[in-house]
Amino acid sequence: MAFQEGKIKLVGKIGDLSFYKRGADYLVRAKGRFDGKRIKTEPQFEEARKNNSIFGRASKASKLLREAFRPMHVPFPEGALHNQLTKIFMEAIRRDGEIMPSVLEELSGLKFLGG
Numbered sequence: 001m002a003f004q005e006g007k008i009k010l011v012g013k014i015g016d017l018s019f020y021k022r023g024a025d026y027l028v029r030a031k032g033r034f035d036g037k038r039i040k041t042e043p044q045f046e047e048a049r050k051n052n053s054i055f056g057r058a059s060k061a062s063k064l065l066r067e068a069f070r071p072m073h074v075p076f077p078e079g080a081l082h083n084q085l086t087k088i089f090m091e092a093i094r095r096d097g098e099i100m101p102s103v104l105e106e107l108s109g110l111k112f113l114g115g
Helices: 036-041 043-072 080-096 103-107
Strands: 012-014 017-022 025-030
Touching: 036 043, 043 080
Parallel strands: none
Antiparallel strands: 012 017, 017 025
């Protein structure tokens, strides 16, 4: 990931480069090396598919928790909380096979909960 500098900021794709905005920053990154079809079908990518599934489930759980706090107007730093929650949920899924209530213990260390 690289930051864009200068007066002209781009969003979109040019060749193998993707330009995008995250928060106040304009970023650029190169296209990945692997073809999506290969990752979805070839046996050597089984572990990658498993990790992608875990990440997807953890990311959805993070979103649900953040949305639950939205009506209370709790101010969250952009991106930081989502990353912390996703990490905790991924660890829980890897350990327990699912997101268990014991995860609430791990969540107590987050800054927005007073930890």
